Amino acid sequence: MRPIRPLVPAAMAFSIALGSLSVLAAAPEAPPSAAALAPAFDADLARRHGADELGMRRYVLVVLKSGPTRMPDGEARSAMFAGHMANIQRLAKEGKLAVAGPFMPSDSGWRGLFIFAVDSIEEARALTETDPVIVNGEMVAEYHPWYGSAALMATAELHERMVPPKD
Numbered sequence: 001m002r003p004i005r006p007l008v009p010a011a012m013a014f015s016i017a018l019g020s021l022s023v024l025a026a027a028p029e030a031p032p033s034a035a036a037l038a039p040a041f042d043a044d045l046a047r048r049h050g051a052d053e054l055g056m057r058r059y060v061l062v063v064l065k066s067g068p069t070r071m072p073d074g075e076a077r078s079a080m081f082a083g084h085m086a087n088i089q090r091l092a093k094e095g096k097l098a099v100a101g102p103f104m105p106s107d108s109g110w111r112g113l114f115i116f117a118v119d120s121i122e123e124a125r126a127l128t129e130t131d132p133v134i135v136n137g138e139m140v141a142e143y144h145p146w147y148g149s150a151a152l153m154a155t156a157e158l159h160e161r162m163v164p165p166k167d
Helices: 010-026 043-048 075-093 121-128 150-162
Strands: 056-066 097-102 110-116 139-149
Touching (some): 056 121, 075 110, 097 150, 110 121, 121 139
């Protein structure tokens, strides 16, 4: 007697082969290589933002703390803080101030920070002393040399693009 061989109809074999091809065709492409994902070096951008060979630069971090003289609530206080904001805008437009902002309320006495794109504490001190909150004793400043990404210099431009126009 002849051995019984399982028979696979030709249509079924074709269907299996076609199914395998469709799975292969639907397989995701290989992920791009790390080189393809790496951003292209932009020498002009690095130069404009003062980047060194590591993409970094020197800054002075200024911590603003509660000062000895709290300005009483009222018009004078409002004017002082309006001047503080105007000073921040001026220094940012001049390219001297990379980042500024308040700390969240706490018992630490820390009120805000400036990150100045300057090489020395003396330069940062001269800039800080132009601020009405310092002039009026509302805040005092603590200075720290800092080395960080030169990309911080793009913060002001990016921030302007994220604030919707006022009606």
